[in-house]
Every structure is written in C-alpha cells, then in structure tokens.
Amino acid sequence: EAGVAQSPRYKIIEKRQSVAFWCNPISGHATLYWYQQILGQGPKLLIQFQNNGVVDDSQLPKDRFSAERLKGVDSTLKIQPAKLEDSAVYLCASSLDLGVAFHYTFGSGTRLTVV
Amino acid sequence: GQQLNQSPQSMFIQEGEDVSMNCTSSSIFNTWLWYKQEPGEGPVLLIALYKAGELTSNGRLTAQFGITRKDSFLNISASIPSDVGIYFCAGLHNNDMRFGAGTRLTVKP
Numbered sequence: 001e002a003g004v005a006q007s008p009r010y011k012i013i014e015k016r017q018s019v020a021f022w023c024n025p026i027s028g029h030a031t032l033y034w035y036q037q038i039l040g041q042g043p044k045l046l047i048q049f050q051n052n053g054v055v056d057d058s059q060l061p062k063d064r065f066s067a068e069r070l071k072g073v074d075s076t077l078k079i080q081p082a083k084l085e086d087s088a089v090y091l092c093a094s095s096l097d098l099g100v101a102f103h104y105t106f107g108s109g110t111r112l113t114v115v
Numbered sequence: 116g117q118q119l120n121q122s123p124q125s126m127f128i129q130e131g132e133d134v135s136m137n138c139t140s141s142s143i144f145n146t147w148l149w150y151k152q153e154p155g156e157g158p159v160l161l162i163a164l165y166k167a168g169e170l171t172s173n174g175r176l177t178a179q180f181g182i183t184r185k186d187s188f189l190n191i192s193a194s195i196p197s198d199v200g201i202y203f204c205a206g207l208h209n210n211d212m213r214f215g216a217g218t219r220l221t222v223k224p
Contacts, residue, residue, distance in 0.1 A: 042214030042215050
C-alpha cells in the first residue's frame with residue numbers, strides 16, 4: 001500500500017512570499033489532516049477534512065493560511081504571506097474515517113524555512 | 116484546549132537498558148497512541164490503546180492506557196541503537212487528536 005505522499009520535501013522562501021504544499025493521501029482514506037510541527041514540539045493540527053468538507057479548522061490562522069480538498073482526494077495547503085514564525089515541518093496525515101486512530105498515517109512532511 | 120504533558124523531555128541511555136516515558140493530561144481521552152519519529156520522516160504509529168486499563172505490547176514495547184483515561188506510559192525493554200528517535204504520545208477524543216512535545220531518546224552502544 002502506498003503511503004501518504006507530500007511535496008515538496010523542502011522549501012526555502014523569503015518572508016512575505018507565498019508557498020503551497022501538496023498532499024496525496026492513502027487511497028480510500030476519507031479523512032485528511034494538515035499538521036504544523038515546529039522544531040522541538042509535537043505536531044499541531046491545522047485543519048481536518050472529511051472527504052471534501054472541512055471538519056475542523058479552528059486552529060488554522062485564516063488570515064494567511066488556506067487549504068482545500070476540492071475532489072475529496074488530494075489537498076493543498078497555502079501560506080500567503082509567510083512569516084518567519086511559519087518555519088516548521090508541515091505534515092499531512094490521512095485516516096480511513098473520522099476517529100479511526102489505527103489507520104492514521106503520516107507523510108514525510110515538507111520542511112519550510114522562511115528567511 | 117486539551118494539553119498533553121510528556122516526560123521526560125530527553126533520555127540518554129546505554130544499549131540494553133530499559134526505558135520508560137509517560138504522558139498526562141488534564142482531560143480524558145478515548146484513545147491513546149504512541150508514535151516514533153525519525154529525522155526527516157513523519158511519526159509512525161507504534162501502539163494504539165482503546166480502553167482504560169489496557170496493556171498492550173508490540174515486541175519490546177509495552178504501553179498502558181491509564182485507568183483515569185488521563186495518562187499513558189510507554190516502556191521499551193532492552194534498548195538497541197535503532198530505538199533512537201523522538202517518541203510522541205497522542206490522545207484522541209472524538210475527532211480531536213493532540214500530541215505531547217515528545218521524548219528524545221539517545222541510545223549509546
């Protein structure tokens with residue numbers, strides 16, 4: 001079974017620039033999550049999708065972050081404009097369904113550096 | 116929101132030693148999970164616990180779901196160099212999963 005695919009693996013941008021990350025979940029997984037992992041911390045949920053609908057985006061800084069999962073499969077996360085404190089690893093995860101912890105699988109992440 | 120307190124923050128041990136780490140919360144969780152993360156990779160699930168009091172093993176790893184549903188521990192027996200990494204606890208309540216800050220494990224050969 002193919003895992004959760006993310007791209008790019010690394011990205012370096014200047015502050016105030018825009019950046020987008022892409023995620024392709026495991027086939028058949030209805031739920032998709034974006035997490036932000038700052039160095040030395042655990043992952044923090046940004047947004048959660050069930051198929052193409054948003055389940056929880058309460059921790060997404062909506063003034064600069066946006067995410068979509070238009071066809072209920074792959075997803076993009078965008079930051080516009082980026083700030084220095086956005087430097088982090090952005091992890092995508094997918095799960096068979098809401099609350100199915102055993103099937104919760106992470107991608108390798110995109111490491112963002114804002115300079 | 117629900118906060119997880121994970122300890123210790125880091126551990127330096129000799130190969131062959133046993134390791135214990137734990138996670139506590141002020142809120143209850145329906146599921147506790149333990150993940151391992153290696154450099155440049157996402158967290159990988161080690162053990163999932165679904166019932167209060169449950170004790171589950173996966174090879175040299177053993178984890179327990181606390182009776183109060185507010186805590187969990189992970190033990191690693193007879194550590195080996197490839198156990199090196201960051202171990203995260205995570206608690207799941209309804210559809211909300213929260214992570215601890217991690218325990219960084221270093222194993223000296």
